[in-house]
Amino acid sequence: MPENLIFENIGKRPLPLSKKSNKEVRLAQIFKVALRIIHDQGYYATSLNDIAKAAGLTKAGLYHYISSKEDLLYAIMNFGMDLVDSDVLEPASKVIDPQERLRILVKAYANLIMEEWQAITVIINETNGLTAARRQNIRKRRQVFYQFVYETIQQIKDETDVKVLDVGVTTLSFVGCLVWMAYWYRPDGRLTKEQITDQIMGLLVDRMVGLGAPAELVIESRTVA
Amino acid sequence: MPENLIFENIGKRPLPLSKKSNKEVRLAQIFKVALRIIHDQGYYATSLNDIAKAAGLTKAGLYHYISSKEDLLYAIMNFGMDLVDSDVLEPASKVIDPQERLRILVKAYANLIMEEWQAITVIINETNGLTAARRQNIRKRRQVFYQFVYETIQQIKDETDVKVLDVGVTTLSFVGCLVWMAYWYRPDGRLTKEQITDQIMGLLVDRMVGLGAPAELVIESRTVA
DNA sequence: AAAATTCTACCGACCGGTCGGTTGGCATTT
């Protein structure tokens, strides 16, 4: 069952008190089902009754776990952003060589997207369900990611003889291509995750940024029946 | 005033009868203002009162011009799609050489996006405001575009010695990069439209697909203060 | 040319229905 896995490990974090995990586990289930419905129907088209019913309780019961519809959306988005931080930015920022850093970033982000594409699309699509202040917070967190990519590409341009086009446009297109995966990737698709990662790595890192040696550019596609 | 220009020439088309254009002109104004508000707030967060007020009438008056909220959205989306057909697909499909065809397509589509980025984002974001049948129609129209790009890239791979990676992934990334422009392009940005088009052409056609001669790959970015 | 008629563009008032959110209370667990 290729379900998304964002929230299901929440209860396993070391908790302040021993068996308080019940509520957090239930909350994680609610987040998970809410994410799926919001992804499928859109935030505004999803009522709290929809979410409650899918989670196996009533709207009033749901309010035992959340404080408002917007809080729920905001929490879901921040959980997704936390994953980007922990799974992509943190590992990549430990790599000193900018070329290697970029490859690690692509690999980690592609993996994350293919695991959590629903969360990524919700983060992109549903920001106008948030109040202005919270929308701004989410934008800031996204900006951090762009900045990281920008600086890495700029460093490659400055410190190596790789020929990079305009760093701004390259960064936007680079991240755009990655994010766009969340719109087209599906677990039952033609290629395996590894094949897709290889292709994206070739398209973005080797070609678009320009890290590929001419020899590497000749890599043929590995299509599958 | 860098406003979008989708609908303002509608009244100028040769009309069946002489002075019937008034209603169509007004309708075009309504579409234009509705597009702006729906882009800014999202479809569900935009009430018909919002649109009516911005168009200078009441909700009941608005219903003199539209038949339902969903019809309005559907009409806006189809107008945008019509533009893609007439401004991008039609000119490009007349070019026989696939490499040149791809360049024409990128140039035309980049121009369209920079002129009508609000319409493009609405088409992408608000499809779930449509009934299933209409949503399917919009998807089909998008699919036609993907198919056109796919076949062009496939033709390049088959008929030339250009080394193309997996055509499917390349197509999705290629179109994704273009569409993504609608999310980041703003008229008051750092680069001119021509500079952006040059950069996108270099990133997508020369590099990602692989049409650039090694010499062309060395083109430096033309950044502006 | 005047009068009668029709049509266009529009609005105030209202309707059924749904939404997010609240309240008070009832079992079950601790």
Added chain:
DNA sequence: AAATGCCAACCGACCGGTCGGTAGAATTTT
């Protein structure tokens, strides 16, 4: 007995959409 987990019932606000009507321009009839 205290806390937890949950729900039936309810509320005010707002939504998309409708309806009856009207001011005035355009058209037709006389």
